[in-house]
Amino acid sequence: MxxxxxxxxxxxxxxxxxxxxxxxxxxxGTSMQMIADALGxxxxxxxxxxxxxxxxxxxxxxPALQEMEQILDAARTKRSRGAQIDHALSGFVDLIVRERTLxxxxxxxxGLRRLVNQxxxxxxxxxxxxxxxxxxxxxxxxxxxxxxVHVMSAGLAMAGGAPEFAAIDDDTLRQHLLDLxxxxxxxxxx
Amino acid sequence: MxxxxxxxxxxxxxxxxxxxxxxxxxxxGTSMQMIADALGxxxxxxxxxxxxxxxxxxxxxxPALQEMEQILDAARTKRSRGAQIDHALSGFVDLIVRERTLxxxxxxxxGLRRLVNQxxxxxxxxxxxxxxxxxxxxxxxxxxxxxxVHVMSAGLAMAGGAPEFAAIDDDTLRQHLLDLxxxxxxxxxx
Numbered sequence: 001m002x003x004x005x006x007x008x009x010x011x012x013x014x015x016x017x018x019x020x021x022x023x024x025x026x027x028x029g030t031s032m033q034m035i036a037d038a039l040g041x042x043x044x045x046x047x048x049x050x051x052x053x054x055x056x057x058x059x060x061x062x063p064a065l066q067e068m069e070q071i072l073d074a075a076r077t078k079r080s081r082g083a084q085i086d087h088a089l090s091g092f093v094d095l096i097v098r099e100r101t102l103x104x105x106x107x108x109x110x111g112l113r114r115l116v117n118q119x120x121x122x123x124x125x126x127x128x129x130x131x132x133x134x135x136x137x138x139x140x141x142x143x144x145x146x147x148x149v150h151v152m153s154a155g156l157a158m159a160g161g162a163p164e165f166a167a168i169d170d171d172t173l174r175q176h177l178l179d180l181x182x183x184x185x186x187x188x189x190x
Numbered sequence: 191m192x193x194x195x196x197x198x199x200x201x202x203x204x205x206x207x208x209x210x211x212x213x214x215x216x217x218x219g220t221s222m223q224m225i226a227d228a229l230g231x232x233x234x235x236x237x238x239x240x241x242x243x244x245x246x247x248x249x250x251x252x253p254a255l256q257e258m259e260q261i262l263d264a265a266r267t268k269r270s271r272g273a274q275i276d277h278a279l280s281g282f283v284d285l286i287v288r289e290r291t292l293x294x295x296x297x298x299x300x301g302l303r304r305l306v307n308q309x310x311x312x313x314x315x316x317x318x319x320x321x322x323x324x325x326x327x328x329x330x331x332x333x334x335x336x337x338x339v340h341v342m343s344a345g346l347a348m349a350g351g352a353p354e355f356a357a358i359d360d361d362t363l364r365q366h367l368l369d370l371x372x373x374x375x376x377x378x379x380x
Contacts, residue, residue, distance in 0.1 A: 155345025
C-alpha cells in the first residue's frame with residue numbers, strides 16, 4: 001500500500017464515521033472530539049486531515065454534488081434531448097436513493113443546507129443549478145419548464161430523504177421517484 | 191374601536207413588522223429591540239405581547255398552517271374524490287403564492303423550519319401532514335400515491351418560495367404550480 005492510498009483510506013474512514021455521527025447527533029451536536037473518539041485517534045490527528053468541522057461537513061457533502069455534475073456532463077453527450085433527460089433523471093434518482101442518509105441530514109440541518117446551497121450556486125463557469133436546468137429543460141427554457149424542473153428536483157430530493165419513506169427498499173423507491181420525475185418532465189411512461 | 195380590536199390591530203401590526211425584519215435579516219439576525227424600534231415602541235411594550243422571539247416566529251407562521259387546515263377540512267366536505275383533490279390543491283397553491291415571503295424565510299431559516307415541522311407533525315387528533323395525505327391520496331393510500339403527495343407538497347412549496355421565481359406575478363405562478371400539481375396527482379388537464 002502506498003502512502004497515498006493509506007491517506008485516502010484514512011480520509012474516507014473519517015468521512016464515513018463523521019456522516020454516521022452527524023446523522024445521529026446532527027451537525028451541531030457532533031464535536032471534533034466525538035469524531036476522533038469514533039475513529040480511535042487523537043483530536044490532533046483529526047486536525048491533521050481537516051482544519052475544522054465545517055471542512056469535514058463540506059467533504060461529506062461534496063462527492064454527491066460532484067457526482068451529480070458528472071451525471072449531467074455525461075447526459076449532455078447523448079444525441080437526442082429525450083435521451084439527455086432520461087440519462088440525467090435516472091442518474092439523479094439513483095443518487096437520491098443511494099444518498100438518502102445525507103439528504104435527510106441536509107433537510108434537517110441548517111449548516112449543511114447552507115453549505116450545499118452555496119456549492120449549488122457557486123459562481124463558476126456554470127453552477128450546478130444552472131447545469132441542472134439546462135440539461136433538463138434546454139438552454140433557453142420556457143417558464144413552465146423551468147418551474148417544472150425546480151418542482152422535480154426539490155420534490156424528488158425531499159421525498160427521497162423523508163424519514164417516513166426510510167424503510168422502503170431502494171428499488172421500489174427508485175421506481176416511484178423515476179415515474180414521478182417522468183410525469184413532471186412530460187416524458188412518456190416507460 | 192373596542193379594546194379587543196385595538197389589541198388585535200397591535201398584534202397584527204407587530205407580526206407584519208416582524209415578518210419584514212425576518213425576511214431582511216433572517217430570524218437570528220433580528221432582535222426584539224429591532225422589532226420594537228420598527229414599531230416605535232419600547233421593548234417592554236413588545237414583551238407585553240410576546241414572551242420571546244420564538245413566540246413571535248410561531249405567531250408569524252401559524253396562520254398559514256391553520257389556513258391550510260381549514261382548506262383541507264373544506265375539501266373533505268366535497269362529494270367526489272376528484273372535487274376534494276381539486277379544492278385542496280387550488281387552496282394549497284393559492285396559499286403558497288400568497289405566502290411566498292414566508293416560505294422563502296422557511297426554506298432559508300432553520301429555526302422557522304424546525305418550528306413548522308413540529309407543528310406539522312404535532313401529535314393531535316390528526317396532524318396536518320396526515321390530513322394532507324388523507325385528502326390528497328385517500329384514507330389508505332398506495333405507496334405510489336403517498337410518495338406523489340410528498341413530491342407534490344414539497345416540490346410546489348419549494349418552487350413557489352424560490353428566490354429565482356420571486357419576480358413572477360401571482361397569476362402566472364399559480365397557473366404553473368396548479369398544472370404541475372395536477373400532473374403529479376394524475377388529475378386531468380384543465
